[in-house]
Amino acid sequence: MSGWHVDEGLLADYDRGTLPPSRVLAVDTHLLACASCREQVRVDPVWLTGNWSVVFDALHEPRSGPLHRFLRRLGLPEHRIRLIAATPALRWSWLGATATVLALAVAAAYLGRGGMQVSNAVLLVVAPVLPVLAVATAYGPPADPMHEITDTTPAAGPALVLWRATTVVTVAVVMGVVAAVLLPGPGWYAVAWLLPALLLSVGTLALSTVIALPAAAGVLGGIWLAGVGTAVTIHRDSSLPLVFGRTAQLGYLFAAMTAVVVLTVRRRRLDPGETR
Amino acid sequence: MNTVSIDGLGKRYGATPALDGLDLELGTGVTGFLGPNGAGKTTLLRCLATALAPDRGRLRILGLDPAVPAQRTELRRRIGYLPQNPGLYPQFTAYDLLDYVAVLKELTDGRRRRAEVRRVLDEVDLTDRARTKVRKLSGGMRQRLGLALALLGQPALLILDEPTVGIDPEQRMLFRALISRVGESHTVLLSTHQTEDVGALCERVVVMNAGRAAFDGTPRQLINRADGRVWLSTTAPTGSQPYWRNADGLYRRLGDRPDDGRPAQPTLEDGYLLLLHRSAPARVAR
Numbered sequence: 064m065s066g067w068h069v070d071e072g073l074l075a076d077y078d079r080g081t082l083p084p085s086r087v088l089a090v091d092t093h094l095l096a097c098a099s100c101r102e103q104v105r106v107d108p109v110w111l112t113g114n115w116s117v118v119f120d121a122l123h124e125p126r127s128g129p130l131h132r133f134l135r136r137l138g139l140p141e142h143r144i145r146l147i148a149a150t151p152a153l154r155w156s157w158l159g160a161t162a163t164v165l166a167l168a169v170a171a172a173y174l175g176r177g178g179m180q181v182s183n184a185v186l187l188v189v190a191p192v193l194p195v196l197a198v199a200t201a202y203g204p205p206a207d208p209m210h211e212i213t214d215t216t217p218a219a220g221p222a223l224v225l226w227r228a229t230t231v232v233t234v235a236v237v238m239g240v241v242a243a244v245l246l247p248g249p250g251w252y253a254v255a256w257l258l259p260a261l262l263l264s265v266g267t268l269a270l271s272t273v274i275a276l277p278a279a280a281g282v283l284g285g286i287w288l289a290g291v292g293t294a295v296t297i298h299r300d301s302s303l304p305l306v307f308g309r310t311a312q313l314g315y316l317f318a319a320m321t322a323v324v325v326l327t328v329r330r331r332r333l334d335p336g337e338t339r
Numbered sequence: 340m341n342t343v344s345i346d347g348l349g350k351r352y353g354a355t356p357a358l359d360g361l362d363l364e365l366g367t368g369v370t371g372f373l374g375p376n377g378a379g380k381t382t383l384l385r386c387l388a389t390a391l392a393p394d395r396g397r398l399r400i401l402g403l404d405p406a407v408p409a410q411r412t413e414l415r416r417r418i419g420y421l422p423q424n425p426g427l428y429p430q431f432t433a434y435d436l437l438d439y440v441a442v443l444k445e446l447t448d449g450r451r452r453r454a455e456v457r458r459v460l461d462e463v464d465l466t467d468r469a470r471t472k473v474r475k476l477s478g479g480m481r482q483r484l485g486l487a488l489a490l491l492g493q494p495a496l497l498i499l500d501e502p503t504v505g506i507d508p509e510q511r512m513l514f515r516a517l518i519s520r521v522g523e524s525h526t527v528l529l530s531t532h533q534t535e536d537v538g539a540l541c542e543r544v545v546v547m548n549a550g551r552a553a554f555d556g557t558p559r560q561l562i563n564r565a566d567g568r569v570w571l572s573t574t575a576p577t578g579s580q581p582y583w584r585n586a587d588g589l590y591r592r593l594g595d596r597p598d599d600g601r602p603a604q605p606t607l608e609d610g611y612l613l614l615l616h617r618s619a620p621a622r623v624a625r
Contacts, residue, residue: 120453123434123469142447149439153428208426212488215388216443217415
């Protein structure tokens with residue numbers, strides 16, 4: 064530290080912010096090295112706390128990856144993006160959920176094409192529910208070490224399961240599409256089994272901005288059962304292609320995209336429980 | 340005013356009763372739960388934290404019934420829970436983990452959430468470890484981080500299951516200071532095996548045994564139960580009387596006066612051991 068100190072007039076101008084930038088830099092440099100001059104600087108504690116908070120958050124906040132930026136462009140609220148981004152961060156649960164969902168889709172496609180007509184109706188009924196159950200299990204007690212804390216938060220419950228299911232099934236659909244394009248064989252059929260699950264998850268979340276979540280799940284589940292019932296009744300032997308055929312797949316995709324739009328437009332209604 | 344009303348609470352694991360018709364009324368301040376392993380402390384705290392549904396009985400917490408889904412969700416907004424094994428994600432940084440749990444606790448406004456994360460980090464003295472991954476934190480720091488998670492959202496009811504296990508005396512002091520500060524205005528329920536923690540922190544102590552409250556009163560009242568029943572002697576007892584050998588070579592004996600016994604100042608631990616010895620003598624270890 065030098066024997067020179069900033070004089071009072073210069074320090075007052077520095078405090079007021081009326082110094083030219085070059086002199087501010089010079090005073091800053093001196094203040095970094097001189098504790099006695101630092102003590103003379105008058106600091107507004109509110110301003111200092113505010114600035115410290117901004118610096119602290121900038122240093123510690125999780126970095127925004129491409130997924131984060133993409134979801135932000137879609138208009139999803141920041142806290143929802145944090146929740147979705149954390150879904151793959153719980154690695155074992157993520158791995159287990161994704162692998163199980165893909166395995167279910169492949170198994171369902173195989174069974175559906177194998178001419179096992181007896182199981183058709185059962186397969187059709189449970190197709191959209193199985194992936195959601197798989198995700199709920201993968202993020203449950205055996206795989207998630209923090210389940211006890213998570214389960215006692217207000218976010219715990221069907222909504223959290225559906226957000227996670229939407230994330231996992233979306234990734235599984237993308238993986239299935241890539242595999243279907245790159246690999247020989249009827250891979251599209253496996254993807255087709257995942258679309259109703261995606262629709263169930265994202266559709267229920269979208270509908271829950273209008274009615275209560277259990278009711279939303281009931282409405283969509285009822286529509287699915289009615290559709291399956293009609294298909295099985297009218298086309299007993301060819302109900303599978305009807306429910307999972309190209310036209311139906313396009314319908315699911317369109318409906319899922321509509322649900323995403325509804326979810327985006329009505330996103331402020333997603334947190335009716337927020338009281339703080 | 341009572342924050343927690345427990346009426347005939349029962350919970351079984353198979354044929355084993357963990358809670359057996361428990362009745363309690365708990366209010367503001369720090370209440371400590373003591374008891375041997377398997378006494379039902381953790382089961383009770385898990386029921387109160389809404390992690391576990393009881394088989395029978397009624398709970399009323401902060402005026403809400405956790406058996407009703409909508410009230411359970413509202414209740415979860417107002418409680419903070421640190422389980423015995425919090426299982427914190429090792430790959431998260433302290434800041435990330437707090438931010439994630441804050442989202443789960445419905446702190447949806449980004450600026451307020453970050454301010455809350457900074458506040459609890461500061462409360463548990465982990466601000467300088469905000470960027471450290473959980474797997475690189477010491478055991479005591481992880482416990483403090485667990486406590487910070489429970490403190491998020493300034494809960495009206497704080498439920499802590501053995502929060503001071505495995506931490507050094509200095510960190511335990513920090514815990515005590517923090518918990519006692521929270522207990523001034525909120526309800527804190529604390530399960531522990533450390534009678535020193537109960538003596539230092541709690542206005543009220545409940546000793547659990549076999550799923551029931553074997554004692555409910557102040558720490559002083561529990562100590563008083565050992566008045567005239569703690570002795571220093573040169574000989575070890577021959578029966579099932581609890582005792583241990585002090586560093587100075589004398590036997591500290593609880594119960595009836597030995598022939599050469601001279602009275603000793605009773606402690607909370609003496610009162611606790613005598614209470615349990617009376618209800619289940621074979622379970623008191625020498």
